[in-house]
Amino acid sequence: MSASDHRSPDDAARRIEQLRAAIRRHDRLYFVEHAPEISDVEYDRLMRELRDLEAAHPQLVTLDSPTQRVGERPLEGFVHVRHAVPMLSIDNTYSPGELREFDARVRKLLGGEPYAYVVDPKIDGVAVSLRYEDGRLVQGATRGDGETGDDVTQNLRVIRSIPLSLLGAGWPRVLEVRGEVYWPRSAFDRHNAERIARGEEPFKNPRNATAGTLKQLDARDVEPRGLAFQCHGLGQIEPVIADAPTHTAVFARLREWGLPTSPHQRLCRDIAAVIAFVEEWSTQRRALDYETDGLVVKIDSLVQRERLGTTAKSPRWCIAFKYAAEQAPTRLLSVDFQVGKLGTITPVANLEPVELAGTTVRRASLHNFDYVREKDLHVGDLVTVEKAGEIIPQVVAVDVSQRPADAARVEPPTACPACGGTVVQDEGGVYLRCVNPECPAQIVEKLKFFCGRGQMDIEGLGEAIIERLHEAGLVRTYGDLFRLSEARDRIEKLVFEQQRESSGAMRTIRVEFGSVRTDKLLRGLEAARRRPLSRLLAALNIRHVGATTAEDLAAHFGDLDALAAADEARLQEVEGVGPEVAASVREYFTSEAGRRVVEELRAVGVNFAEPRRAAAGGGGPLAGKTIVVTGTLTRYTRGEIEQLIKDLGGKAASSVSRKTDYVVAGEAAGSKLDKARELGVTVLSEDEFERMVGPRS
Known part of the structure; x- marks a missing residue:
């Protein structure tokens, strides 16, 4: 029996508060200020003592305790929340001249009175809003469309740089801060190395991986990834902080209250100082442990911000300066032709490796065949490759003067590169499509889309695994995925090739999938079987039906059979569904292929229902309240x-x-x-x- 079991409730309550205060302080020192004062062992001892005390005195457990970051139950889905203050987008500028034009507009609107700017690095992450009431975190939401976003509170609670309770005192009753959730490069690289070692597909870039992580339904999958948060703006504040009339003054308070802010924030007295900082930061930003593609320039005075106001889309008191995309010359070695889930054939450049924006680039987008013709691309050409932030590298220019004598013009394929089937060209000659519905490349891409984030979100089933399962003959259809439990022994014995570094060189090793990864895959499939109808609709690859339309259709009809039976007139009763979308949905569910998909998914027990919602003012138990x-x-x-x-x-x-x-x-x-x-x-x-x-x- 631990010593904590012998404490009186009053003694336990006092010690619990001491431990919580100490742990919150050390969380701030470690995750926000990067200046730890104790070892990991000492920190773990404090946390263990707190857990023991709370276990012995469960009546003293509170939601903002450091032990309660991770919830017990995975979510079934995300709900939409309306922002109290809209999260507007920011206009971009790309040159010192455009910054001066912005400054001239500000000067004119403010009538010549003095003003200053505050400048922050622009983190390339996912924008979120955190809402604190009486010092406690009550809600966290994504930006969404600026008016409404997804409630991701459960996932934000496990980010250790986000305090569950504010430190100190003097905070307003309601405090909303806006900021970026991001994946530090060091943590991202470590996680990718672990994924590769497990035979899983590495994430392509930190920004997209962060967005996917925040949409995980189980916060226990989010916690080990090591995401971070940094404040950059303000939302609703009630009452206003009377003695903090500027952005810099408010942010000094935020730091006192334990919220992470940029250590690189700079107060600039005029636009010349802003431009000097822009030039200085162009090289310094490369040393940061996160992705950044520019700086955000804001008026410091909150009163002046109110006077400047906003347009329909963006504030007049703020602008982003974005650095030009990085470019480098290299040779075009060859061109591959990739087949997408709808049969569209896309040219992709294979390049001599070149260092660009902190990564080694070997492949780049060529967009489409119209682009290839416009650039007059030849294999062997010296080309310029550009990469900006998370954007896929792309070939932007060709140096014809350096073209070798034996360079061969890049020609579009006359047959599908995956199946040899017939290809057709659109009227503009921009795109080629394979029209073979049995094309293996299309089948694999459709399976990847079906399983991906935002659709069925099947944990443990990355792109490389889907490709291997298809290659082994285990999956061809969506229904095959949900029958994989019948092939457990075969899955465990599947061999994957992995790249491992040894003595400074990369070598290929062969590993079996194994029982642990098979368990994870089958658990992920079982969870996906219960996803709501809206997620299934988004996964079916119906033309013009994205996530939002899928949610609207699912909420209106309630189950798949009712939706499949609806004619175009009934479909158009759904808000946001016009003739084109209605025709596409009707075509899918009346086609032989669509009916086959529905019946196969029914046979394997996939959920066809959407939780029924009562309309406001309707017959629900809270109608009119x-x-x-x-x-x-x-x-x-x-x-x-x-x-x-x-x-x-x-x-x-x-x-x-x-x-x-x-x-x-x-x-x-x-x-x-x-x-x-x-x-x-x-x-x-x-x-x-x-x-x-x-x-x-």
Whole structure:
């Protein structure tokens, strides 16, 4: 029995608060300031003592405890949340002259009064908004379309540089900060090395991998990846911080409260100082442990920002300076022709290896055959390759004067390079397509798309594994994926080739897939079998049906059979579905191939239903009710409970008034709870709310 078991509740509570404060401080020192004061062993000892105490006194566990970063249950999907203050995009500029033009507009709008700029590195990550109420993190959401984003609170909680509770005191009741989640290069490279060692496909770049990581349904898959966060902007703040009238003053407070901000932020008194920083930073940025493609220039005064205002898309007080894409010369060795999931054939350049933007480039996009003709590309040409951020390298120029005598013109294929089938050209001559529905390359690409993030999101089934399973004859159709458990022995014995570094050289080794990876793959498939209809629709590769349209169709019809039976008129009743989309959906479900897919997926037990939602004002148990949620909840994130309120016919409001019907109050509810009591609004606990709405399906 540990010593923690003998403490009185009061002693345990005091020690728990001491441990939490110490761990939060050390988290900040390690993950934000990069200046640890204790060893990993000492840190683990503090965390272990806290876990033991909380296990012995479960009534003292709170949601913002350092032990509670990872939730117990994976999510079934993400809910949409509306940003209290829109997350607008930022206009770009590419030259000192354009920066001066921006400055001239600002000077004119401000009528000649003095102003200053604050400049930050532009991290190439995923924009998110963090909402703190009474010092506790209650919600984190992606930018989305700027008005609404996905609630990813559960995944953001496991990022150690994001505090679950703010440090110190004096923070406003509501504090929203905006920033970038990113994958540090060092952590990204380590993770990719581990993936390669396990026989998995490495991620292509940190930015796209970060976006995919934030859409994982189980936060336990996010935590070990080592993502980081850095603040760069502000959202809703209530009440305003009266003695912090500038961006730099507010950010000094954010640092005091434990939020990570850029150590490279610079205050510039005029545009000349901004341009000098731009020039200075052009080389310094390469030493950072994260991807960056420029700087963000903002007016420092918050009052002046209000006066400058915004356009429909972007603020007038802010602009991004983006550095020119890096370029390098190299030789075009050959051209491959790749076949996509719809049969489109794309030319890809094979190049002499060249160092560019911190990576070795061996292949580059040639876009399409119109582009190849325009550049008059020949194998053997000296070409210029360009790479910017996460953008795929591309050939942008040809030096014809350096063309070898034996250079051969790049000609489009006359037959499909994968199956030898017939190819057809579009009217403009830009694209070639293979029209063979049994083309193996198309089959593999469709399987990759079906299994990918944003579609069925099958854990453990990367692109290289799909290719090997297809090559072994184990999968040809979507239904085959869900029958793989019947071929477990064959999967375990599949041999994969891996690249390993040895004595400074890369060598190829052959390894079996094995039982551990097979277990992970089969678990991923079983989870995918239960995905909601909206994810299945997005995965079916129906022309014009992306994730948003799939969600709208699934919510409207509720199950796949009802959708498949709908005619074009009924399909167009769905908001956002016009004649072209309706015709495409109808064509898919009435085609022999589409019907075959549906019946095969039915036979293997794939879910065809979407959780039914009651329309606001309809017949749900909260129909016509206005509900405000406040405080920290234990069973829901803020986005989840607000979405549930909407699904059950109610309206989720952000402030309490005489029109409010109920306030759902969690831990540390604060001023909204006080106002509800003052106005006589009915206050519900989480238990009372759940009894009112009934159990969740």
